[in-house]
Amino acid sequence: MITIAIAKGRMQDDALALLARAGVCLDEDARNSRRLAIADESGQYRFIFVKPADVPVYVEHGIADCGVVGRDVLLESQADLLLPLDLGIARCRMVVAAPDAEIMTRSLGMLRVATKYSQIAAAHFGARGIPVEIIQLSGSVELAPALGLADLIVDLVETGRTLRENGLIVVEEIAQSTGRLVVNRASYQLKSEPITLLVKALEAAVNGAERA
Amino acid sequence: MRYYIGAEARLRRTIEDTAMSVFVAWSYEEVITPSVDYYDLFEQGMGQAEAQRGFRFTDNDGRLLALRPDVTSSVARMAATLLSERARPLRFCYAAPVFRQQPASHAEWRRENTQLGCELIGVNGHTADLEVLRLAAEILARLDLDSSYCMTINNVEIFNGIAAHLKLEERAREELRRLIDTRETAELQRFLRSFSDDEARTFLQPTQLTGKREVIQAARALITNRRSLAALDSLEQLWSALEAHDLAEHFEIDLSDVSSLDYYTGLSLKVFVHGAGTSVGRGGRYDGLTGSFGRAEPAVGFVLNLDALTEVLARRMTEA
Numbered sequence: 001m002i003t004i005a006i007a008k009g010r011m012q013d014d015a016l017a018l019l020a021r022a023g024v025c026l027d028e029d030a031r032n033s034r035r036l037a038i039a040d041e042s043g044q045y046r047f048i049f050v051k052p053a054d055v056p057v058y059v060e061h062g063i064a065d066c067g068v069v070g071r072d073v074l075l076e077s078q079a080d081l082l083l084p085l086d087l088g089i090a091r092c093r094m095v096v097a098a099p100d101a102e103i104m105t106r107s108l109g110m111l112r113v114a115t116k117y118s119q120i121a122a123a124h125f126g127a128r129g130i131p132v133e134i135i136q137l138s139g140s141v142e143l144a145p146a147l148g149l150a151d152l153i154v155d156l157v158e159t160g161r162t163l164r165e166n167g168l169i170v171v172e173e174i175a176q177s178t179g180r181l182v183v184n185r186a187s188y189q190l191k192s193e194p195i196t197l198l199v200k201a202l203e204a205a206v207n208g209a210e211r212a
Numbered sequence: 213m214r215y216y217i218g219a220e221a222r223l224r225r226t227i228e229d230t231a232m233s234v235f236v237a238w239s240y241e242e243v244i245t246p247s248v249d250y251y252d253l254f255e256q257g258m259g260q261a262e263a264q265r266g267f268r269f270t271d272n273d274g275r276l277l278a279l280r281p282d283v284t285s286s287v288a289r290m291a292a293t294l295l296s297e298r299a300r301p302l303r304f305c306y307a308a309p310v311f312r313q314q315p316a317s318h319a320e321w322r323r324e325n326t327q328l329g330c331e332l333i334g335v336n337g338h339t340a341d342l343e344v345l346r347l348a349a350e351i352l353a354r355l356d357l358d359s360s361y362c363m364t365i366n367n368v369e370i371f372n373g374i375a376a377h378l379k380l381e382e383r384a385r386e387e388l389r390r391l392i393d394t395r396e397t398a399e400l401q402r403f404l405r406s407f408s409d410d411e412a413r414t415f416l417q418p419t420q421l422t423g424k425r426e427v428i429q430a431a432r433a434l435i436t437n438r439r440s441l442a443a444l445d446s447l448e449q450l451w452s453a454l455e456a457h458d459l460a461e462h463f464e465i466d467l468s469d470v471s472s473l474d475y476y477t478g479l480s481l482k483v484f485v486h487g488a489g490t491s492v493g494r495g496g497r498y499d500g501l502t503g504s505f506g507r508a509e510p511a512v513g514f515v516l517n518l519d520a521l522t523e524v525l526a527r528r529m530t531e532a
Contacts, residue, residue, distance in 0.1 A: 060489070060490075061489045061490075062488065062489020062490065063489065078315065080490075081394070082394055082395045083394045083395060083396045084395045084396070084397060085397070085398070086396075086398045086399075183395075184489060185484075185490065185491065186484045186485075186488060186489055186490055186491060187489075188422075189362050189364060189422070189464060189466070189482075189484045190362055190484050190485075190486055192422060192464075
């Protein structure tokens, strides 16, 4: 049996729809239930639903063989995983946002950056030699500049509406993020047949979706 | 930080004894190397990136010391210096804890792991490679893991030949290596679009990267540079030898195993066992290593992770 970890929330419905097109279906009852581990109709797959940041953890430890999770989460976790497929779902951008565009060039000596993604933020500014103080938050990051907690933020944007409504504009784009299929290194060798089949079926489903 | 108590400690001891008895039966001599040595030794032996994961501290004269992050560096230096006069080949084995800093929440999170390892120094070619592969296979079989392990083998010169042929500068070479290692096929395709050359297309077919002998044939159809072809030849020879010893069912060729290119110079291998989420052993050929201690000669070896094997076998005992 192959265990697939799915990131709960934003990506969950798109991920399940894509898997269904690849022939891995959950029935209605299972989808509506509150159980966190469910087998699919064929009994070949088991789904577990966990917080996005936990998907790389489950997969790296081999508790789940594969997972579906955003590239943003993977960049932040730096887990050692195989990333065979870009699923093209839940597309969004990781950006630097601030109240005004000049903030980066104004000499501040030290920029304060509020973010949920401290690794990504530190790597982004570190690579360019810009000294920053990272302030780790766990949500509503857009509030930080308005209240004076930080000069700018690093966050994920989909439509940009939340940014606009909180008086922020995108200053820089750090990376594009989409949902990825991730695979445990040991599972890839030890269960190579079923996993190769799954990757191929998903690849066909993704390509089909792009053409449609 | 891990305690082994009672039955678990006995199991761990049995596994260690089993491995050591196989090594000794193949005429490998046990060595015990210092747990604390100068940091320079490990930097020369493992390269800076890996050695920096060791725990470092200073001696009272200010020189930098390290708690050994591997045993191979010490054995290589010993062979090149203390034993430079001794007749080749040299065969050494050890069971020793190594210490590395690990990223938080990483699957291989333990700071301390005991390596069961061996080094065969002073012989080149696929007979020496075959010897260590057979040794590893025998240990796993004696541990009753015969039906549940898989060893992947590769020759890193296949990648090196292609990278040299594409005339990649250091950063692009590392990017190519990373994309192959993590199997990011779509990104790899984008990366290779700027090269008119066909050879690197070898790595674009993920399903043709891992498998049995057909992997070599598929690669041969695309590769033309001499360096990679020589590596393919030697990999194929090794594969035929594995078949002749009835071991092919336990082995897979994995051309995408390019995780430690700066260290290995030919064969690279990884060991996977059902029930363990990460590899439980690794090894390969590192002909460049003893040279950094003043006497260049071929060398090949591998390590198995005693703690990971104990965990798999302990779980199996409680499930049975």
